[in-house]
């Protein structure tokens with residue numbers, strides 16, 4: 001075999017480490033710095049006394065977090081509102097999961113033709129790009145403000161989110177593996193339920209639970225906007241309408257408690273499935 | 278008996294991948310298709326169970342033309358054709374036993390298949406097959422934790438679970454070490470004889486084909502250039518099988 005004499009690699013005379021993404025990042029950061037400086041210099045601080053402002057901030061924080069209370073509402077009312085928020089999150093997650101599962105099979109490249117998968121994925125990306133709250137507001141134009149608009153809006157965004165998560169989980173089973181079962185005369189649904197699903201259930205559960213956490217948080221925010229009479233609505237009223245910071249503090253603690261419980265459940269779930277696999 | 282008659286296939290206009298391919302494979306025998314890479318071995322094998330739609334010809338399995346079969350007939354015929362692959366193509370996160378049981382799914386209604394309703398007899402049979410291929414201790418292990426040779430034996434057990442007339446093997450040992458290769462090929466040869474199966478196997482290792490095949494089909498650029506028993510494979514025939522089109526005077530290279 002003949003050895004080919006290799007020419008030494010020639011470097012461009014001026015080698016710059018400033019790649020395109022880095023240049024863009026620098027420009028953006030520089031721009032933001034300039035805007036910040038401009039804003040600080042031209043800020044209208046008339047009427048603001050830092051010392052008294054700090055002390056009322058401290059006072060408000062003290063009321064909120066050290067003296068929480070039910071305010072003009074009752075415990076049972078607030079707890080019921082909290083359950084409403086949890087239910088809202090749960091309902092929209094379950095509905096979203098059901099729809100998403102079937103749509104995801106059309107969006108998985110190893111099950112569906114490429115044109116269908118791409119179309120669905122693009123549509124879902126579009127829906128996801130618009131925040132949940134906006135979908136709720138869009139639906140409340142059609143259905144009126146209230147719980148229905150909240151449910152439909154939350155479900156809608158959940159579907160788009162879960163279709164992406166589920167279809168990517170489904171795609172973890174290679175197309176050749178699915179073809180191997182087709183080659184032995186197995187129909188479509190048995191392949192889905194006996195081959196694909198059992199191997200991805202931990203992933204599906206994980207994603208669904210994460211979406212439940214998101215939906216609970218969204219339900220609180222959406223409740224205020226859509227007037228769904230849930231804990232978000234009372235938080236909004238207490239903070240922006242009655243200025244009752246005792247109640248604001250209590251509601252924040254209630255939400256925190258739910259978040260901690262959800263986190264514990266999610267850790268347990270994942271631990272359980274990790275052990276199984 | 279498998280009879281392939283005048284099979285044509287082009288993937289695109291520029292090139293015909295199979296040109297009037299005809300050969301026969303008998304029950305009880307290992308039939309090896311040999312030839313250089315790109316000769317059309319995979320195309321033949323995947324046409325036999327119609328994973329590829331070919332253009333013209335006949336594929337008769339026990340006198341039934343699989344090319345004429347409607348959708349449900351095709352499914353029934355496919356259920357009696359096992360297939361094993363270079364990359365095993367098992368469901369990795371599932372256990373060996375579950376993967377073997379998948380061999381029965383094609384015999385079930387949509388509903389029973391969806392729910393995975395396997396009878397006790399079927400479960401016992403699956404366990405027995407795993408024992409037969411030497412994997413009794415691995416029945417409840419995840420397949421992606423098994424070695425390549427072990428996975429390929431699970432693949433064989435899955436194919437046997439279909440109660441096949443024929444097993445198609447596309448480069449079944451290309452990813453295996455010599456020891457696993459011998460194990461897998463011994464099993465396949467033994468199966469052909471004991472169960473009177475048609476074993477049709479694509480190989481690019483000439484020595485393996487010469488050791489294990491009863492019947493050899495040589496293909497070069499989509500044309501069958503040899504068919505006969507192993508002993509009829511003369512150096513001239515080998516030259517014809519492994520001839521390269523562009524460069525002249527290249528020695529027959531099994532790999």
Ligand SMILES: Nc1ncnc2c1ncn2[C@@H]1O[C@H](COP(=O)(O)OP(=O)(O)O)[C@@H](O)[C@H]1O
Nearest residue numbers: 288289294312313314315316317318319320321
């Ligand atoms: N999906 C495909 N699309 C286009 N051409 C293909 C495709 N599959 C195989 N071919 C062509 O058909 C010929 C035979 O390929 P193949 O059957 O895979 O050969 P082998 O298995 O003997 O290596 C090759 O020239 C290959 O390029």
Ligand SMILES: [Mg+2]
Nearest residue numbers: 318319320448
């Ligand atoms: Mg091939």
